[in-house]
Amino acid sequence: MPSHAPAPAGHPLSAEDDARHSVAVETMAVHAPVRLITIDLDDTVWPCAPVIQAAEDALLAWLAEQAPRLTERFDAAALREHRRALMAERPDIAHDVTQVRRLSLRALLAELDYDMALADAAMDLFQRHRNRVEPYTDVAPVLSRLRRRHRLVAVTNGNAEVHATPLRDTFHRALTAAEAGAAKPDPALFRLAMDWAGVSPAETLHVGDDPVRDVEAARRLGIAAVWVNRDSQSWPEHLPPPQLAVDDLHGLARWLETVPAHVPDPGRDHAL
Ligand SMILES: [Mg+2]
DSSP states (O other): OOTTSOOOTTOSSOTTOGGGHHHHHHHHHHHSOBOEEEEOOBTTTBOSHHHHHHHHHHHHHHHHHHOHHHHHHOOHHHHHHHHHHHHHHOTTTTTOHHHHHHHHHHHHHHHTTOOTTHHHHHHHHHHHHHTOOOOOTTHHHHHHHHTTTSEEEEEESSOOOGGGSTTTTTOSEEEEHHHHTSOTTSTHHHHHHHHHHTOOGGGEEEEESOIIIIIIHHHHTTOEEEEEOTTOOOOOTTSOOOSEEESSHHHHHHHHTTSOBOOOOHHHHTTO
């Protein structure tokens, strides 16, 4: 998104006042209690690449036993290419990475005269490995503190199942792009989280590692966003700078101590 893009609807400053864009977001965050924190998962609370690699390795080893003609013809890169082609053909399911993997496998199994039902067993195996994430060490201690004062909702484009991970007791709710019907930067996941929590964008803070899918996507909705930059990446020049960049979630917690916080009403929040 170019830096001269108009400010989002509901933005407290005039749309043409680009230079003050980030200042306005900061003002909004400081004056409204943060009732809801939406948090990206992959590469924000745990590293993504190692767990996907391990899951794909396990899947290929299993397929080599169950459907050897498939693994003779398709290595991990060829399978990825097949999924990419399927996503291009089926934009209606492209946001649902589990469905894309399942349908891609079903098509290849059918093409090679295997039982397509093998795809379901393959996906069960893949998911078991996909959920073996190892959260960064700062995540559990910080989020277990923050959940006393804020509603915490995981929002992911990926397919980790939070209830099956070490962070199962950390979030009040976990939402996926598959459930929302669209992947970030589409606003659907943010809207679903805010609807569930019954809060406005001004009462929401988003936390994530991706400049476009997390920070800019949230900002376009009038949601203040924190960029989690664990690997000292450079901020993309074409985007307005993030309101706040932190190395890890301790930085987020320190910053939150300086802004108004919503203290949950035990009557209302009991059922979360
Ligand atoms: Mg991420």
